[in-house]
Amino acid sequence: MHPALQGLITIVIGVGGCVGYFYFSNFLLDRFLLPARAFTAAETAARRRLGLIFLFALPTLLILALYLSGTGLSGIASGWGLFWLLVVLALIFGLWRLTGFVFATGETTAGHNISHANMIRPWLFLLPAILALGLYLTYPVFETLRLSLIHRNGGVGIGNYTFMFGEQKFWEAMRNNMLWLVVVPAMSTAFGLIVAQLTDRLSWGNIAKMLVFMPMAISMVGASVIWKLVYESRPAEVEQIGVLNALWVGMGGEPQQWLTLPVWNNFFLMVVLIWIQTGFAMVILSAALRGIPEETVEAAIVDGAGPFQIFFKIKVPQIMSTIVVVWTTITLVVLKVFDIVFTMTNGQWGTQVLANYMYDKMFRANDWGTGSAAAMVIMLLVTPILVWNVRNARKEMR
């Protein structure tokens, strides 16, 4: 079958499945489980019995049948078999506890049924997301943790970590990551703020904004290719095709291999990410700046504030929480930075970063344990910032 057709079918099944799931689950809830009408005591009792059979017996039989047809009787005896059996039992226990909530005892009013249905409904919508996230996010976290504790030679323990901490390349990656962490969010946010403020009152401000925002639409790999050309170097006798060297030679310098200059090359890589992220910062901060009440600015003018005082003492403090959210969001991107380093230097000449280090270990050295350990370190660094970011974003919304 043609791949495009396959893709189309996947989309149809996926979207159709989602719509079907939401439609039928809500239909079931409103029509059969908790219809919007009152019940007598006898009716609730009958519905409760019926419900128990459905919620209890049917899933049990279904799961058992599936399970047996898959592994045979012997499967139950193994460790995994017992584990899954426990999961199924927990599930049934949970459902059983729910019956009390869904089918009350005694008479119920229509209002009771509607309010209970509305308490269940959010979970219907959340369920697919929770399952998918559990499968694709939570499980890998634990699997990575497990892998990071298994040494190449089969030993179990923190050997991978001690090995990694003893490696000079790891500390180089760590140091570079910290450097990125300080420079990129600060520069992106600062540039974003300046551009947002300066373009706000210009007639061609929107065009300027669009140009600054455009790099956001380019993938990191694409951006790296573009910037690699900017940093391109040719022998002195030939004409330079890299913009930076063309300028440099034009000013009388010798052509440089920019990406191999120690320490500086890190900054040349960071420029790429700043170039990309400034657009993001600008869009968010520009919206925030527009949200500042005009009258507070006018009050400051009457109070005698100049343009700089208005910007730094009135405007910036009022959008501080947005600045923090932008800053931390970019920080998260920076901690995971991989593509730019991978495509431009691949971590050579002292430009290694954690994500590329992890990739190196995992897929080039085939050292799954150390790679997983690096992944865990990245996760540990990201988590607190992530939590803080979500908190701030929530505060922002209130």
Add this chain to the structure above:
Amino acid sequence: MAGLKLTSIDKSYGDVDVLKDINLDIEAGELIVFVGPSGCGKSTLLRMIAGLEKITGGTLEIDGLVVNDVPPAQRGIAMVFQSYALYPHMTVFDNMAFALKLAKLSKDEIDTAVRKAADILQLTPYLDRLPKALSGGQRQRVAIGRCIVRDPKVFLFDEPLSNLDAALRVATRLEIAQLKESMPDRTMIYVTHDQVEAMTLASRIVVLADKGISQVGTPLELYETPQNEFVAQFIGSPAMNLFAGEIVATGERTSIALEGGHGVVQSAYPSQEGDLGAKVNVGIRPEDLALTDDPENSYTATVDVQENLGEVTLLFFKPDSPGAEPVIAKLPGIHRGLKGETLNLSAAPEKVHVFRDGISLLYRGT
């Protein structure tokens, strides 16, 4: 001390003229109130005085100096905005101190000035709070405090009470009146929609309409001798009744026959020979109408709706044509069972206003 002089001030946004040829002399220590229908340019005029809007034409003088191109902070003005415009990230203290800090006053001076203002406005317990932790009335007072600390020559208020509830509005209105009394030499300009605020606070009211000034005068001047129909109907509530009519006798006093056979009324306003037969509008305030048995010199009509408010009774008379504004009479005390009755109402001749072409006969030729 600080008078203002507005000389043929114009304002336009592109092709749109908002204000034209505004001339106004404000003496030091006055409390001037701008009133007018929504969109007539009250805020625009105030903001031009503040320096927040460019003046398109004419000159603005404060204290004898032309300030057209002087930045707001150096005009010696302070402004209270409708939405208070407090700096949300600063405490009450910092809000009030901001201007003084910008003026590079010493810490002690700032502290003294802010605490003094906070004392006057009973804000001392709240100095460390952020604006969001204050009630509407308290925010309002912080906004006023921010002006007081700067000790300006001119205070500008743009509908400062419109965000407060009715009870608080009355209380704050009194506080503003007291504030004015405690600073007799400071000039205040106050924009409002509220007639009661205008009547109670103003030393003079400026009625703006139709891109210009309609009338300037003390509250009672505007009430007793409105210059034109617009001011007559704008000041007072319920609005002044207007009757179409024709002058039937001229001289020291004028008699007018009301259209629709509602009778003949006499006004104390003088008219000239040539006015005989002229179409005019007669204006009588609802509260100036009184019941009478005498069908001479009175307005005769049938009561359509009666509203008993206890202290007064409002009578709405059947309009001559459907949809026209009904004539309203406001009688003191309780009157029962007047609905459907045909009544005679008279007014003292001094209270009968006569407008020819929209202008009061009293002001003709001026």
